[in-house]
Amino acid sequence: MNMDELKRQAAAKALEHVQGGMKLGLGTGSTAKHFVDLLGERVKGGLKIIGVPTSEATRIQAEACGVPLTTLDEIDHLDLTVDGADEADPDLNLIKGGGGALLREKIVAAASDRMIVIADDSKWVPKLGRFPLPIEVIPFGLGATRRAIESVFAQCGLTGEMVVRPGKDGHAFVTDGGHWILDAKLGTITDAPRLGTLLGAIPGVVEHGLFIGLANTIVLAGSDGIRVVERP
Numbered sequence: 001m002n003m004d005e006l007k008r009q010a011a012a013k014a015l016e017h018v019q020g021g022m023k024l025g026l027g028t029g030s031t032a033k034h035f036v037d038l039l040g041e042r043v044k045g046g047l048k049i050i051g052v053p054t055s056e057a058t059r060i061q062a063e064a065c066g067v068p069l070t071t072l073d074e075i076d077h078l079d080l081t082v083d084g085a086d087e088a089d090p091d092l093n094l095i096k097g098g099g100g101a102l103l104r105e106k107i108v109a110a111a112s113d114r115m116i117v118i119a120d121d122s123k124w125v126p127k128l129g130r131f132p133l134p135i136e137v138i139p140f141g142l143g144a145t146r147r148a149i150e151s152v153f154a155q156c157g158l159t160g161e162m163v164v165r166p167g168k169d170g171h172a173f174v175t176d177g178g179h180w181i182l183d184a185k186l187g188t189i190t191d192a193p194r195l196g197t198l199l200g201a202i203p204g205v206v207e208h209g210l211f212i213g214l215a216n217t218i219v220l221a222g223s224d225g226i227r228v229v230e231r232p
């Protein structure tokens with residue numbers, strides 16, 4: 001079975017948790033895309049739900065699939081968010097933002113009663129950090145923000161190259177919020193909660209891709225089948 005089929009299997013498993021009347025957060029990325037696709041089929045079959053997309057890409061896809069949408073200004077909470085991840089550890093802490101949607105993804109996940117992560121099992125790691133950590137930053141004063149980030153890395157015993165994520169046009173990739181992303185190749189992050197707290201306090205850092213304590217469940221699809229892991 002190829003990677004894309006595994007991602008669709010994980011998405012299908014998460015769909016079993018969706019019930020009529022739910023308010024859903026809709027993730028971003030190639031795995032979440034399968035979930036929105038499958039959800040659209042259920043909506044066409046009569047399922048009544050409403051969704052909040054985590055990116056413009058997901059909004060466009062959901063609209064094309066006929067999934068009714070709302071915003072977090074119109075509703076006060078979400079029942080469930082289903083989203084992908086770039087890495088997940090056994091505490092169900094995550095690295096997200098490979099697709100550049102980490103800010104809206106974190107706002108939506110934090111507004112949800114429950115978050116289910118869907119992934120192929122290559123995303124499962126003993127410790128976060130193999131995947132470069134995305135950090136969303138304001139372009140103004142980038143040099144100062146970079147130095148502050150490097151200082152936080154040093155406090156956490158981390159070093160590594162940090163690059164402005166390029167876009168397709170050769171300029172910097174611009175997020176849905178109009179910001180840039182720094183991708184930091186850190187290697188093993190020994191204390192992800194501490195790193196997340198320190199990064200979050202830097203002026204110029206809008207958000208970072210460490211999702212600490214937000215995921216409740218992960219559905220991992222692999223060649224041996226589906227594994228569901230709950231947060232300890």
Ligand SMILES: O=C(CO)[C@H](O)[C@H](O)COP(=O)(O)O
Binds near residue numbers: 030031084097099101
């Ligand atoms: O965080 C994300 C987007 O910002 C994605 O969830 C993450 O990059 C995983 O994507 P994929 O399902 O394509 O592997």
